[in-house]
Amino acid sequence: MSFTNLGLSPALLKVLSEQNYSKAYPIQKSAIPAILKGNDVLGIAATGSGKTAGFVLPLLMNMQNRLVTKNRHITVLTVVPTRELAVQVNEVFQTFVSGLAKPVKSMAVYGGVSINPQMIGLQGVNVLVATPGRLLELVESKAVHLSDVQILVLDEADKMLNLGFKDEMNRIFALLPQKRQNLLFSATLSDDLNSITQVLLNKPVVIKITPETNILSQIDQVAYFVQEERKGPLLRYLIKTKKWKQVLVFTSSGFKADAVADKLIKNGIDAEAIHGKKSQWVRTEALRQFKAGDIQVLVTTDLLARGIDIEFLPCVINYELPRSPKDYIHRIGRTGRAEAPGEAISLIAPDDEHHFKIIQKKMGRMVDRIETDDIDLRGF
Incomplete structure (x- = not known):
């Protein structure tokens, strides 16, 4: 299916063409319209199925009308389990921001490197892609504020919601506003993930693509x-x-x-x-x-x-x-x-x-x- 029928702007479609995205994959075909409508989404799709572009594109469009203007108060928070994935997701955001009428600044933050450059770099950031531990460090340092987050994305949600990240994620959830759009993407749906999503998601659109x-x-x-x-x-x-x-x-x-x-x-x-x-x-x-x-x-x-x-x-x-x-x-x-x-x-x-x-x-x-x-x- 072509991207032209999914409700994306001509400018984003131009960037898609320049990046040789020829057709929408099933997860993108289902997720993009649901996110554009402001629905919560639970997306279950195999690795390599195009999940990242499936949430990045509609998020960037939705943000154009509701960017938070207060410095260090971000609009979109994407939480991921590893540093490498944080960098990769941020690269996808940065690929498509050129197709927007209003400028959007995105940034990836993660541990294992000095926190000071990240604290400085958070000036004017609208989209933050973060690993949980470093995100909490930055919040404690008042380098970023989560009180105005309008959209939360959990990528590799099954990993983010298991015992290894449970305490950190609960602390992050407590810092977020109650009213927000929630997007959870995962390659698998475990019993634990299913029970937790019932608490996090409000009448979600559930998208389950071919099993892995x-x-x-x-x-x-x-x-x-x-x-x-x-x-x-x-x-x-x-x-x-x-x-x-x-x-x-x-x-x-x-x-x-x-x-x-x-x-x-x-x-x-x-x-x-x-x-x-x-x-x-x-x-x-x-x-x-x-x-x-x-x-x-x-x-x-x-x-x-x-x-x-x-x-x-x-x-x-x-x-x-x-x-x-x-x-x-x-x-x-x-x-x-x-x-x-x-x-x-x-x-x-x-x-x-x-x-x-x-x-x-x-x-x-x-x-x-x-x-x-x-x-x-x-x-x-």
Whole structure:
């Protein structure tokens, strides 16, 4: 469906055309008109389905008639679970603000970097994209005020409303005005999320696009069964023989991510590791280079399992399995995005087999199995 029928302004349609957005995805087709009408929205749609543009475009239009003019009092608050996602969502806002009659200033704030530049930068900000901890620090410092927020967005809402963020989110909700538009977007709808949304949302428009397990049908999943000590050589064998130019590798810890990346580099493969213990500058720069194709292999933890959009990423490899089936789906959902094909490979050691069976059962899909005992890994 074309964007021209969704109620967007000619100026925004011009920016969409310049950015090569040719058609609206299902989540955008449903969410944009609902948000333009001022409805609360609960959007459940798979990774890579265009959720971010689905709320950014109508929000920017709605803001034109109700911008808060008091300095450091923001109009739109978007809360996200990770620094990387904060940067990415803000980039989408900044892409489309040029199509507005009235200027709108957006900014991303997150921890791991100095708070002082962020405090200064919040002058005149209308749209704030924030991680919970840094947002509360800025509120306590009186660098930003939430009393005039008109629209609240929770991106990756299932993550934002679980126990890990519960206390911080409750503190944020207490600072917001009771009357506001609420938009919650998530790839999955858990029982916990369903119960919480009944409190947060007022007569919401519920949009549920194709379940993630069906979206994953366009991803070619393969499991290589391998002895633990042969995982590293097999990883290097696959990267070299398949000649992938861009590979995202997931491990279970930052320590393992560093070790895997170091071994790749020693074997002539351009690689970088990023995880929560790396500085924000290192993480941002490595992700930028990987997206640009300047780094062949990015090794990471579940830090990048959610929300990060790497266009046309051909392959994701689970060097180690995640703890939950849901995280497995989020991981492999980094490839096969926006209708592009993708390949997801898991390296399964004997100790992983039982857990992998559980993942497949929860996913509702069996993964093709490849034995590797006969693969000659000498030299890799």
